[in-house]
Amino acid sequence: MAQKSTAHRSSNPIPLPGKISVGMTVNGIETKAEIAPWVTLLDLLRDHLDLTGTKKGCDHGQCGACTVLLDGRRVNSCLALAVAQQDSQIVTIEGLAENLADGETLPPLQRSFIKHDAFQCGYCTPGQICSAVGMLREAEAGWPSAVSADLNADHVTLDDDEIRERMSGNLCRCAAYANIVPAIAEVLPIRSPDAERRSGSGVYPERSEWVGDRNKEVE
Ligand code: FES
Ligand code: FES
Numbered sequence: 001m002a003q004k005s006t007a008h009r010s011s012n013p014i015p016l017p018g019k020i021s022v023g024m025t026v027n028g029i030e031t032k033a034e035i036a037p038w039v040t041l042l043d044l045l046r047d048h049l050d051l052t053g054t055k056k057g058c059d060h061g062q063c064g065a066c067t068v069l070l071d072g073r074r075v076n077s078c079l080a081l082a083v084a085q086q087d088s089q090i091v092t093i094e095g096l097a098e099n100l101a102d103g104e105t106l107p108p109l110q111r112s113f114i115k116h117d118a119f120q121c122g123y124c125t126p127g128q129i130c131s132a133v134g135m136l137r138e139a140e141a142g143w144p145s146a147v148s149a150d151l152n153a154d155h156v157t158l159d160d161d162e163i164r165e166r167m168s169g170n171l172c173r174c175a176a177y178a179n180i181v182p183a184i185a186e187v188l189p190i191r192s193p194d195a196e197r198r199s200g201s202g203v204y205p206e207r208s209e210w211v212g213d214r215n216k217e218v219e
Pocket of ligand 2: 123
């Protein structure tokens with residue numbers, strides 16, 4: 001027979017907060033949602049907007065599977081509360097394919113991941129690609145990394161060590177790193193000696209092709 005609980009219950013419980021209205025632009029579309037204040041941006045995208053390309057791995061900011069672009073910068077969407085994103089510009093993996101050349105269905109970075117076989121299960125791949133777009137913008141803006149030799153240099157050359165370091169927040173459980181680095185290096189507007197050694201010269205993509213123009217400039 002079930003026992004009666006003797007746990008004390010408050011006779012005057014604090015009421016749960018109600019839902020909050022939030023508006024943002026997601027992949028170029030103005031979007032409004034009524035959500036509880038504890039809903040993360042990741043859960044808003046996946047569960048409320050059906051944008052399931054963004055993946056939930058750890059849900060604790062440890063793996064990068066949930067990376068999206070927030071006002072042009074890469075963020076872990078599992079750590080961002082959706083209600084804090086009023087008037088933000090969000091770009092997910094589904095929003096990267098734009099400004100494509102005739103006959104193309106994927107931007108150069110995504111094609112390069114396929115060409116280099118830069119994934120196995122693919123679970124980390126949307127986060128890897130969104131993170132790479134944000135990372136390329138950071139490098140273009142001259143942001144140094146922990147392995148940059150000159151912290152004040154105007155120009156960053158993204159050799160393999162720089163790419164590895166800058167992408168270190170994105171984990172791949174299948175360990176496809178050996179192919180992820182060359183896939184990113186191949187689309188660089190200015191190729192590093194590492195990338196040249198691997199693939200030789202080729203037609204370099206226009207900047208707008210690999211970052212898309214929905215992503216705001218990094219200030
Ligand atoms: Fe967000 Fe892992 S799911 S960092
Ligand atoms: Fe499987 Fe990266 S390809 S987790």
